[in-house]
Structures are given as C-alpha cells and as structure tokens.
Amino acid sequence: MRIYIESTIPSYVVARPARDLIQAARQQLTRDWWDFQREKHELFTSQVVLDEIAAGERAMAQRRLELVAGIAVLDLTPAAESLAAEVLRSGLLPDDADGDAAHIALASTHGMEILLTWNCRHIANPAIVGRLRRLVETQGHKLPEIYTPEEFLGE
Numbered sequence: 096m097r098i099y100i101e102s103t104i105p106s107y108v109v110a111r112p113a114r115d116l117i118q119a120a121r122q123q124l125t126r127d128w129w130d131f132q133r134e135k136h137e138l139f140t141s142q143v144v145l146d147e148i149a150a151g152e153r154a155m156a157q158r159r160l161e162l163v164a165g166i167a168v169l170d171l172t173p174a175a176e177s178l179a180a181e182v183l184r185s186g187l188l189p190d191d192a193d194g195d196a197a198h199i200a201l202a203s204t205h206g207m208e209i210l211l212t213w214n215c216r217h218i219a220n221p222a223i224v225g226r227l228r229r230l231v232e233t234q235g236h237k238l239p240e241i242y243t244p245e246e247f248l249g250e
Contacts, residue, residue, distance in 0.1 A: 097206065098137065098138050098207065098209045099139050099141075099205075099209070100211055101198050101212035102143075103213035104128075104211055105144075105148050107125035107213055107244075109159050109162060110155075124243075124245045128244035129162075129244075132244075140168055141198070143201065144163070144198070145168065147194060171197070174236075175197070175203075179197045181234055182199055182230065185226075187230065195218055198214075199231070202238075203236040209241070210240070
C-alpha cells in the first residue's frame with residue numbers, strides 16, 4: 096500500500112520513553128509498526144514533515160530525519176496547496192493547523208491509500224473525517240484511509 100507518513104510517526108519512533116502509560120504504549124506500537132510493517136508498504140512523506148521533524152532538540156531532530164531518510168518526498172503541488180487552503184477555509188481545522196491541512200492535501204492529491212498518524216486532534220479524528228472526506232471529494236480528490244499505527248498493525 097502507498098502510505099503517507101505524517102510527522103508524529105517518526106517522532107514517536109525515536110522519542111524518549113514516556114512516563115505516561117498511554118503515551119509509552121503508543122510509542123511502542125509505533126516502533127512495532129515501523130519495525131514489522133513498514134517494509135511491506137511503499138512509504139512517502141513530504142517537505143512539510145521534514146520541516147516539522149527538523150524542529151526541536153538538535154539530537155532528536157537528527158534521529159527523526161535519519162529515520163525517514165530514503166523515503167520518497169511528495170511535491171507540494173499547486174493542487175495540494177489549493178486543497179490545503181480549502182480545508183482551512185472550510186473551518187474543519189483551525190486556522191493555525193496549516194501543517195495538518197497540508198498533510199491531508201498532500202496525501203489526497205498524490206493518491207495515497209493510507210495516511211498514518213497519531214494526530215487525533217486534526218487528522219485521525221472521527222468527528223471530522225467524514226466531512227473532510229466529502230470536502231476532499233468535492234475538490235476532485237480522494238481522502239486516504241486514516242489510521243494510527245495501533246489500527247494498522249495487523250497483516
């Protein structure tokens with residue numbers, strides 16, 4: 096499958112172990128997905144992801160960037176820019192969620208089958224995904240299935 100790797104995935108893979116049990120479990124699930132599932136699929140990311148994971152503590156940023164080195168980088172095309180703007184204009188995401196709108200638009204306009212993320216606030220949010228799907232379709236694209244690593248660990 097063609098999978099768009101959103102910023103939270105490399106962040107969880109290389110993160111220091113969390114003290115919070117739920118966060119620690121999500122980190123482990125993400126590492127498990129990365130170790131046992133990623134090679135079964137065709138992975139893609141974007142410059143938006145690279146910019147996001149390059150921020151923060153230098154050593155951790157370097158680890159995140161090394162993790163995704165070699166993954167194909169999708170171009171931010173005019174179609175993706177237009178769709179991201181439309182997602183923000185729709186009010187489904189807050190105005191400051193331009194990076195999240197870009198992830199949705201890039202994955203949709205480049206024909207990804209899955210968008211893999213832990214961003215449950217703006218992307219893997221069941222309260223908005225149906226409306227997001229309809230919006231993307233009205234713009235002539237198809238929203239990929241949106242999963243967390245926990246939901247996408249099986250065969």
